[in-house]
Structure formats: structure tokens, C-alpha cells
Amino acid sequence: MPGAEVAQARRGRSSLRQEVADEIKRHMLAHRMRPGDLLPTESELCATLGASRSSVREAVKSLAALDIVEVRHGHGTYVGGLGLSALAESVTFRGLLSPDDDFRAYADLVDVRELFERGNADGIVAALTPAHLDALDDLVTEMARHPAGGEGFTAADRAFHTLLVEPLGNDLISQLTQAFWDSYATVGPHLDLVTPGDERQTLAAHHRAVVDAARSGDASAFAAAIGAHYAPVRGRVAAARGATGRP
Amino acid sequence: MPGAEVAQARRGRSSLRQEVADEIKRHMLAHRMRPGDLLPTESELCATLGASRSSVREAVKSLAALDIVEVRHGHGTYVGGLGLSALAESVTFRGLLSPDDDFRAYADLVDVRELFERGNADGIVAALTPAHLDALDDLVTEMARHPAGGEGFTAADRAFHTLLVEPLGNDLISQLTQAFWDSYATVGPHLDLVTPGDERQTLAAHHRAVVDAARSGDASAFAAAIGAHYAPVRGRVAAARGATGRP
DNA sequence: TAATATTTGTACGTATGTATG
DNA sequence: TCATACATACGTACAAATATT
Secondary structure (H helix, E strand, O other), X not given: OOOOXXXXXXXXXXXXXXXXXXXXXXXXHHOOOOXXXXXXXXXXXXXXXXXXHHHHHHHHHHHHHOOOEEEEOOOEEEEOOOXXXXXXXXXXXXXXXXXXXXXHHHHHHHHHHHHHHHOOHHHHHHHOOHHHHHHXXXXXXXXXXXXXXXXXXXXXXXXXXXXXXXXXXOHHHHHHHHHHHHHHHHHHHHOOOOOOHHHHHHHHHHHHHHHHHHHHOOHHHHHHHHHHHHHHHHHHHHHHHHHOOOO | OOOOHHHHOOOOOOOHHHHHHHHHHHHHHHOOOOOOOEOOOHHHHHHHHOOOHHHHHHHHHHHHHOOOEEEEOOOEEEEOOOOXXXXXXXXXXXXXXXXXXXXXXXXXXXXXXXXXXXXXHHHHHHHOOHHHHHHHHHHHHHHHHOOOOOHHHHHHHHHHHHHHHHHHOOHHHHHHHXXXXXXXXXXXXXXXXXXXXXXXXXXXXXXXXXHHHHHHOOHHHHHHHHHHHHHHHHHHHHHHHHHOOOO
């Protein structure tokens, strides 16, 4: 017998697992729970929802993949951080799975990353504080001290782009920026893109130009500097497209 | 005994379920599979990966939540569409779970939606064909024929914003636009936002202004029209913020 | 330090629902 | 209608991790 409570509300509808997942979300909303709050144990969910442990576990696992819940072994199940790690994973996999379609997924990624910074030029330049600018400068120095593509450079680059949009105060944009940076950094190395040595040398300089433009308060100059930062990547993609066949 | 192949590569690392999920993704990449391709059956995965049915099923369920695989009952498991339904669900839930923090999640959503259209004004105006413009006009007519908030209006609105970014040829932007529209449309009704009757009347007119500006080829006018389209929503959020306490 | 209770992780067997031929 | 292949669901048992005592 497939339980009672949920099963009853499941006549001709979707799978029991989906119903259980929806019920768990409803529970979180009804109790106005916050990230980090403790959810009922699996056994309790089984009893409450009238489903077997397998079904409950599978439902919980799909919610965990979306960062809606977080499961800690031997501890319990908690409300998740609701971050966009799921997005990053999905977009990354998309890029890895179709590397031969003219690098389209990768190029799309670059466009979106640029949009977040260039399209918010006014807001970013207006909201950046001297403290922000100094921190950005330090990160550029950090980049210049490490070889491009290395550990230190990569970490500084991620922090740079995160900090750049942070003053906007838009949490969604901040998380999207990080998710897309992660995808970009993961997909890139799997592509056959040729990065000339002299281009590696100018990477830190491009970032420095962005900070300088921001410090000057000139939104147009800032937008142009952002454009110059992303232009080389587009050039590499175009070069690879030309090389691999497409006329 | 916890199998052999995967379990061996799992000394001191993460859970078996995670290993199985990674292995499935590796399999998809190694075989250069495409959305719609058939994956091995659960039994085969159990045998190949040396894991039990439970572990394999839970792993598959987390991949299904990310639209990386798609499971069809009685049919088999296929490579998923790699869409951003996961993003929409996560963002929507985030908005629903924290409706009392000054509508921040909702306001963030509006900002991002506007960014996709306003920030791409140049590209959109340049790429829109006469056929696109006519289709957009038809959708506006459709909106004007239906009451705001109704079924017909909502469908036309979604199609409008989808079509608006479509000529950019950026699949990622198109999918993000749709995902955020879905979140916006789902979260909005749960918030106590007051929409004056006269504002409902002007909704179609705002969309018409966007199309007219695009037809004129003036990117600045287009950007301004997009701004006018989203401004009322910001007004409602600001009004609600003022009403519920925050000075 | 060690024993114990709680909770999630893994495994296996069985029965049922669903689509194809 | 029947047979086959597949996913769905249930129940039980034990392993592993994390506390508390």
C-alpha cells in the first residue's frame, strides 16, 4: 500500500517522489524556515508523508542537488543555502558536452559575463567606495605577481570579478557572476583555445585599466575597459572557429 | 561489500552516490552523447559501477533535478535537455522563502531581467528583423486584448520577452530570460504588492513603446522604453517597503 | 577514552506500474 | 492478449558518521 496522506493527493498525477519533494518545500514555506534550520528526520518524513524511505531519500536528493536542502551524514537534513551551484554545474556540463559546436556555449558564457559588468557600469562606478577600489587594486597586484593560469592568479581573478559587482547590492547578480565565472574557468581549459604568451602578460594590465577607469568615475571609460578585458577571449574563440573548419 | 570499480576510487573521498553521479557524467562526456541519447539502464549502471540500485537511483535523481538526465518511466534514462529549469526552481524558492526581507529577492530579479534587455539594447535593436518586429506587435495586440494578470496576457508577456532577446542568438541569455520570467511570475503573486488599476491599463502600452523604439532603430530610445517598462514594478516594491515598516 | 543513541548511507529482495512489440 | 523490459515503490537490515554521556 503506497501510504496515505501524499498518495491520496496523487491520483493520476506525477511521481510520488515529486510529491514528496513538493511537500517538503511546502513544509519549509509553511514554517518560514531559514537556511541552516533543521528539517525532520527521514523517518519522520516517511511517517508524515506516508512514503517509504527510498522515496523520501530520492526526493531529498533532488532537493539537495538544487541547494534547497543540505544533508549532513549522521547529523540530519537542513535547509540549504539556496545558492546557484546547481546553475553552475548545469551550465558547465552544457559547455563540456558540446565543445564542437563552434564554441557557442563558451561564447555565450563570455557575453553574459561581460553583460553583468558592462551593463551595470553606471551602478558599479557610482557605488564603488575607495575601500573597494583599494581592494581591487590589491587583487590586480596579486594577479601581476602570479603567472596567468596559475593558482594565485585564478583565485585573484575570481575575487576581482566578485568584488566588482558586490557594491551593486544585488545578491542574485553576485551569485550569477560567481556561478558563471566557475563555469567559464572549468570549461575553458577543455577547449582548444590558443593563448599567446604576450596576451598572458597583458591580463593584469587589463584588470588594472578597469580599476583606473572606475576610480576616475567615468562610466563610459569603465565600460570600455570591461570591453577590452573580454575582447581577447572573443578573439581566441574566433581564431579557433576559423581554424577548425567553419568558414 | 560495496562493489569494486567505483568503491576502489573512493578512499577517503565523498559519498558513493556522488561518485556514481560523477561517473555517469564522465560516461556522457566520454561517449560524446547529446540530449535525447539513451543512457544505460539502472541495472547496467549498478553492474558497471559496482553500486547498489539505491545509490544509482539517488545519483540519477540528483542529475535529473539539474536536467542533466531525464528519466522516463518504463522507458529508460536519457541525456537531459540541459535547460535552466533548476535555476528557475532555486531562484523561485529563494524568493518565496524570504518574502519579508524588504522584497530584496524580488527586486534583484527585476534588476536582472531589466539588465538582460536594457544592457543588450544595441545588439537587440541591430538584430531585430521586420519579421521579429511584426511578431512582437502581434503579441502586444494579444496583451491589449486580454486583462492584465489573466491567462492570455501572461502567456503573451512571456513570449514577448523571450522573443525580444532571441535575435541575439545567445542561447544562455534566452534561457536565463525565461527562467527569470518564470520565477518573477511565480513569486510576484505571493507578495503584497498593490497594482493600481490604471497601471494595469498601461502595461500593453509600455510594451508597444518598446517595439516602436526598436522599429525606429534608436537604441537609446529602446533602452529608455525598457526602463519605463520596469519602473512601475520598482515603484510598487518601494511603496510596499514603505508600508511594511522600513523607513 | 569509551560506550551508546541518533541519523544518514548503502545494500538487497520483492512487488507493481508503464511502455513496446 | 500476452510477453518483455524498464522504472517505481516498499521494507528490512546493516554500515558509517556524529553527537552525547
